[in-house]
Amino acid sequence: MSHQPPAKTSRSFNWKPIFQLGGTLLSVILLIGLVRQQGWEEVVAAVRRIPLPVFLLTLGIMLLSRVCVVLRWYVLLRSAKAPVSFKEIFELVFVGLFASNFLPSTIGGDVVRLAGAVMLRVDAGLSAASLVADRLIGMAGMMVMLPAGLLSILNNPTAGLSGLLAGFLPFSSRWFEKIRQFLSQVLASLRHWLRHPLGLIGAFAATLGHMGCTFISVSLLLKAMNSPLDFWQIGGLWSLSYFITLLPISINGLGLQEVSISYLYHTFGGVPLENTLTLSLMMRLLFVGASLPGALFLPLLVNLRKNKPDQTL
Template sequence: MSEKARRTLWTLLKFGVTVGLLSYLAQSIELDQALELAASAHPGSVVLAMAMVAAQQVIIALRWRFLASMKAETPTYGRFFRWTMEGLFFNQTLPSSVGGDAIRIFRLARDGGLRVSHATSSVLLDRAFGLLGIVLIAAIFLPTMFHLITDPVMQQGVVLLLAAGLGGFAFFLILDGLPPSVRRWKIVAEFLNMSKQARHVLLSPPLLAKVGLSTAAGQTLALSAFYVLAQGLDVNVAYGVTMAVLPVAILIATIPVTIAGWGLREGVLIVALSYAAVSEPQALALSVLYGLVHVAVGLPGGLFWLMARTKAEKPETQSPGPAA
């Protein structure tokens, strides 16, 4: 089977899993009530949540530029912001967030003039630090999670999830310290340079401050938007509960078995928020509305992409030749 055929098959499988999960939730929950709740959200809360998610993209573009500029001259911040918005758009419309990352790599390499390897390193490092931020926020609010959910099996599952996230990042940092026989593996060799750059960030206080503060601010904004939407839906849930539950749902939704995490995120939030006395229709409405906010914020990225393609494909005008 060719690589293209495998990708197509995997995409179809993810589409099927997404449709299956959402269909199951729709049949198990009072879907009409959930949709009515989502439609009744206070417009001011929706606009504020969109503004917060948009502000996160501003910060992500800044963090990405910090990481890209470690070893190379980089384009202006405005271009990083446009490419970040394009990435968000494709994250929401393609079967995997890898699609959005590929767009960012393509833009930085082709239009930003950086080597493909350097562009790839900067994007994957940005992704890694973003996920690390989610893991750390979830760890900070772990006591709230355990106070909310007392089931030992679920508690152990959350701990294992966070431990896997932290362990994966720690392993990433020591890749170039592995035995030479392992470093020669193709998949390891391609990440060796990124491992060194990640350690450089952690060992450089000024750069660590920039990356750390931007990560904390960006993730806090996006997670807080969820709480704002809950208030707009008149869902009685504490801020600490949303900050404990949502990061775990986001981490689980990064498992590449559905399209943009749809279905997984909803299922996790429905179960977790039920411990906070949030009804299933309310949790489903809240999760769907949160996803739609990201889709709406990402729409300008699609416009940026179309404008860039139009400009690239526009034929050059030729000056008229000398008169006969």
């Protein structure tokens, strides 16, 4: 009896994690280079100018912004008649934030939320659609501030929009097709909530609250370092950094967010480099600190990992 060798199954190697790891390392190296170029002593001096009460106040505001994120997803799910409570969504969002900040290579925040929603007997398709809608509404909120960021670039004497646009002109047709596909996906993801606009309005109001808390935190830190900016300029430059950080070249935007914040606020906001470096590092610390309450729900994370669904976003 002849034995035939088993058929070989071809598996395509996933380069994305390696690419993101390389992007993260490069971003962190650039950030360290900026700090060394400016001087560790000046950065440390800028940190020391921030009084402890101001830091604690910004941490409290950042926690409030996370509650707004909880409210945004909760409103979306409840408007879709999902049988969830605010307490359940609060726990899921915070354990997801904790997973994103402390376990980036094993499980992501959206995976936690998706798995948790399915465990709460929310339809898997609705759970995934609500997470996509949650992200899109967050992006829509930041797009409101984008014109203010572009205006800051135009008002800078060393930068102009013409050079910025020139780099994109050769790719106009390709980007037009990508935008068209993206908009069609947006409409498909928001299909249910377009029929129930009150859910979208409530979720958008929650994301505006989240953004306001973030911008107030930035404003307080800059004032403490004697480098105040007006609210609209803070929001506009932050929105530019937000969209840069969305590029899938770094794990959780680590390094990329800090470099983009430092560059944008220094180049187009006129903030001294040592202060922008301090701002970026302090905001990362605040993000991490605001996710620490998720540690209280670690048993939930263990259960989610044991029962992780196969669906991916």
